[in-house]
Amino acid sequence: xxxxxxxxxxxxIKIGLIRDGKIIDKRVINALSQNGLQPQLxxxxxxxxxxxxKDGSQVSQLSGIGMSIPGIVDCDAKKVLVINDKFNDVxxxxxxxxxxxxxxxxxxxxxxxxxxxxxxxxxxxxRNCDNxxxxxxxxxxxxxxxxxxxxxxxxxxxxxxxGGHFILDRNGLLCNCGNRGCGExxxxxxxxxxxxxxxxxxxxxWAKNTTPDFKLIFEKAAAGDxxxxxxxxxxxxxxxxxxVNLIYAYDPEKVILAGGIMQSADVIIxxxxxxxxxxxxxxxxxxxxxxxxxxxxxxxxxxxxxxKNC
Numbered sequence: 001x002x003x004x005x006x007x008x009x010x011x012x013i014k015i016g017l018i019r020d021g022k023i024i025d026k027r028v029i030n031a032l033s034q035n036g037l038q039p040q041l042x043x044x045x046x047x048x049x050x051x052x053x054k055d056g057s058q059v060s061q062l063s064g065i066g067m068s069i070p071g072i073v074d075c076d077a078k079k080v081l082v083i084n085d086k087f088n089d090v091x092x093x094x095x096x097x098x099x100x101x102x103x104x105x106x107x108x109x110x111x112x113x114x115x116x117x118x119x120x121x122x123x124x125x126x127r128n129c130d131n132x133x134x135x136x137x138x139x140x141x142x143x144x145x146x147x148x149x150x151x152x153x154x155x156x157x158x159x160x161x162x163g164g165h166f167i168l169d170r171n172g173l174l175c176n177c178g179n180r181g182c183g184e185x186x187x188x189x190x191x192x193x194x195x196x197x198x199x200x201x202x203x204x205x206w207a208k209n210t211t212p213d214f215k216l217i218f219e220k221a222a223a224g225d226x227x228x229x230x231x232x233x234x235x236x237x238x239x240x241x242x243x244v245n246l247i248y249a250y251d252p253e254k255v256i257l258a259g260g261i262m263q264s265a266d267v268i269i270x271x272x273x274x275x276x277x278x279x280x281x282x283x284x285x286x287x288x289x290x291x292x293x294x295x296x297x298x299x300x301x302x303x304x305x306x307x308k309n310c
Contacts, residue, residue, distance in 0.1 A: 002057060004048055004065045004105075005303030007112070008037070010086045010139070015044060016300040017051040021123055023297055025051050036089035045102055064106040065099050066303020068115035074157050075110045075310050081157060084176065108306035113161050114151055116258060117144040118305050119298025125256050125290055133252040134292075135243060137268075138259035140164060141184035143242070145250040152250070164188070166245050168238060173198060187238035189213060189261075199234050201227035218264040236268060240275045243289070247282050258292035265291050 005023075007014040010033050016026035027047045032040065052059060069090065071083030078096040099107035110118075117134040120126040126134075130149035136142035143163030145152040152160035164184035165177050172181030173194050185191050186198075193211060196202040204227035206212065206220055214235075220228030243255055262268065269289055276284045292298065 001063050001304060001308075002061050003063050003304045003307050004051075005068075005300035006044065006065060007068045007115070007299040008070065008087065009112070010070060013040060013044065014300055015047045015051065016297070016303075017055055017057075018301060018304050021301065021304060023300060024055055026297075026300065027051065031086075033086035037087040037093065038089050041098060041102075048103070059103050059105070062103070062105055064108060064303075064307035065103070066115075066306040067095065067107060067109040068112045068299035068302060069109060070112045072157050072161070073109055073111045075108065075153065075306075078107055078109055080109075106307065108303070108310040110151075110302070110306060110310065111144070111157075111161050112299055113142040113144040114153075115299040115302040115306070116142075116292075116295065117146060117256075117298075118151060118302035119294060119300070120256050120258075120292055121146055122305050123301050124294035124298055125292055126254060129253050131251065131253045132256060133243070133246045133250050133254075134256045134258065135163070135239070135246070136259040136295075137188075137239060137257065137261035139189045141188050141239075141242065142259070143246060145246065145252070147250055147252075160250070163242055163246050163249075166242060168241050183238050183242040187235040195235070196231060199227070199231040201231045203227065214261045215263065218267060222267075232267075233271075236271045237275070239268070240272045243272060244276055244279050244282075247276075247284070247287060251282070252287060254288040254290060256290055256292050258295040258298075262291055262295075 003018045005016045005018050011031055012028050013031050014028050016023045029043050072081045080090045096107045099105050126132045132146040134144045141164030145160035165182040167181050168183050169181035173185040175182040175185035196207050201207050217228050217232050221232040
């Protein structure tokens with residue numbers, strides 16, 4: 001089976017040629033998301049043709065195109081319903097018609113967090129496991145869920161993917177969704193300035209000269225800086241609470257953690273495992289909390305499953 005996978009991100013668009021569950025080749029182009037997706041369709045087309053040519057394959061050999069998009073997606077209608085401040089022209093865009101008119105191929109598409117989960121389930125850390133939760137720690141706080149071998153989507157296409165917007169502190173920080181105290185607003189890179197004010201770490205010298213990222217915060221915490229420790233632990237507590245809520249909701253065998261912040265997995269995973277021992281009801285000792293094994297490729301690889309099943 002030969003498939004094209006397209007992972008549309010806010011910074012980059014990754015395009016891969018997939019054969020039987022393996023990425024044969026891939027290319028990355030700038031997303032330029034502020035300009036919308038329409039101007040990027042031609043470059044995407046050119047990359048697809050290049051990848052096929054390099055492989056010695058033809059468009060006619062492709063089974064379809066699978067697309068991962070950072071928004072609320074109706075995968076049946078193949079429409080993006082809502083997207084947050086990037087590729088704003090994509091809402092209502094007929095991408096299925098684009099795939100048909102350009103390549104005479106079917107298009108399958110889904111939310112990026114679900115695609116990452118599907119990739120891990122089929123080819124990565126979630127293989128041979130049909131009850132999974134995935135949490136991505138990075139610019140935002142992404143989530144997705146698989147229950148009894150079914151990807152959770154729901155009647156309004158939001159099931160599983162809005163775990164980062166569980167309200168954990170109704171008097172907390174304002175989120176970009178309009179609510180206060182969402183896990184994402186309390187612990188994500190996009191809101192780091194407000195998080196530092198919230199924890200008092202904005203008073204630290206290392207926080208005054210630049211906008212810190214989590215890499216710096218974890219480094220300063222490891223060196224014993226009290227402001228960094230407080231901020232790091234605050235965020236890890238939020239991530240733990242989010243994971244516990246997802247466990248209560250979906251009862252997984254495994255929780256897969258991914259994203260750039262997981263470069264500090266050696267600190268994060270032991271902290272979360274220790275913390276959840278104090279929560280009730282769920283058999284937390286039986287639930288594995290592990291790192292993603294193929295995160296940078298998972299959304300691309302999901303294309304093969306999407307084309308087969310959506």
